[in-house]
Structures are given as structure tokens and as C-alpha cells.
Amino acid sequence: MAGATAKPLARGFTLIELMVVIAIVAIVSLVALPNFQQLIRSNRVATQTNEMVASLSLARTEAIRRNVSPLGNRDVVLCPSTDGLTCSGGWNQGWIVAQRVDDTVDIVIRHVQEPVGVDIAAAGTEIVFDNRGRRAVGPAAMTVRSTACTTGQPYLRTLNINASGQVRVAGGTCP
Numbered sequence: 001m002a003g004a005t006a007k008p009l010a011r012g013f014t015l016i017e018l019m020v021v022i023a024i025v026a027i028v029s030l031v032a033l034p035n036f037q038q039l040i041r042s043n044r045v046a047t048q049t050n051e052m053v054a055s056l057s058l059a060r061t062e063a064i065r066r067n068v069s070p071l072g073n074r075d076v077v078l079c080p081s082t083d084g085l086t087c088s089g090g091w092n093q094g095w096i097v098a099q100r101v102d103d104t105v106d107i108v109i110r111h112v113q114e115p116v117g118v119d120i121a122a123a124g125t126e127i128v129f130d131n132r133g134r135r136a137v138g139p140a141a142m143t144v145r146s147t148a149c150t151t152g153q154p155y156l157r158t159l160n161i162n163a164s165g166q167v168r169v170a171g172g173t174c175p
Contacts, residue, residue: 075136079125119145135162
């Protein structure tokens with residue numbers, strides 16, 4: 001058998017092996033996709049909650065730094081804004097931290113664009129801090145929740161702003 005050539009070994013995947021791998025990937029994807037969507041919703045709520053807490057902290061700090069007084073003609077306000085220049089619209093359209101003079105925005109300190117995938121609600125349309133960092137005007141609570149919030153899902157955050165201007169965040173479930 002010295003003259004016989006050896007048959008080369010086949011390398012690669014067979015069609016059956018490839019179909020089995022594709023089926024396993026499809027099953028794992030079907031299981032993972034709903035969990036991934038839940039992760040995205042949860043992260044959106046957390047991100048917007050953190051943005052709002054950061055904006056509240058910035059407004060409070062700027063009111064102290066600029067030594068403003070809502071009883072005078074200057075104040076620092078956190079308010080909804082559709083255009084990033086004036087206080088207008090609802091919280092779902094974005095918001096600004098701004099210094100006002102005679103109730104007119106003088107300096108925009110920070111602008112946050114409209115949130116994606118979340119609803120933000122508050123009883124009032126502006127939060128004003130005094131020169132000591134206390135909440136002078138505005139709602140004591142705000143809620144941030146996912147737009148795809150079904151009953152019992154943990155996609156709700158409540159921001160409680162006490163009289164001294166400190167913010168506490170409480171988690172909750174969708175009604």
C-alpha cells in the first residue's frame with residue numbers, strides 16, 4: 001500500500017451542526033430579549049432620575065453661590081423648557097437650571113433635553129431655591145417612570161425635596 005494516497009480529513013462544520021448552533025442561538029435570544037428590554041427601561045428611569053437629582057443639586061448650589069433671593073428680583077430656578085432658553089412647557093419636554101431677573105431668564109446654567117422613554121410629573125412648574133439652598137417655591141415631590149410602565153413593574157422613582165432643599169429618592173412600582 002505504499003502507492004495509495006491517504007484520504008484527507010474533512011475540516012469545518014456540517015450542515016446539521018450549523019443548524020443546531022443557529023437553533024440554540026435563537027432560543028437563547030428569545031429568552032434574553034425580554035430581560036434586555038427590562039434592563040433598558042430600568043436604566044432609562046435611573047438615568048433620568050439621576051439627571052433630575054443633579055439638576056436640583058446644581059440649582060441649589062448656584063442659588064447659594066450667587067447669593068440670590070426669591071424675595072428680591074433675582075432667583076435660581078429649575079423649570080421645564082421646550083426650547084432650552086425659557087421656562088415653558090412640561091417636564092417631559094426637558095428642563096433648564098437658570099438664573100432669572102424679574103421673572104425673566106437671564107442666564108441658562110444647564111439645559112437637559114427631553115427624556116426618552118420616561119414620563120416626569122410634578123405638581124408645579126418650577127422649583128426655586130433661596131440663597132441658603134432652601135426650597136423657596138415649588139413642588140415637594142416629582143415622579144419619574146417608564147412610558148412602558150405596567151402595573152406592578154419597578155419602573156417608578158419618587159424624588160422628595162424637603163424644605164431645606166435636600167433630595168431623597170424612593171423606588172416604587174407602577175400603579
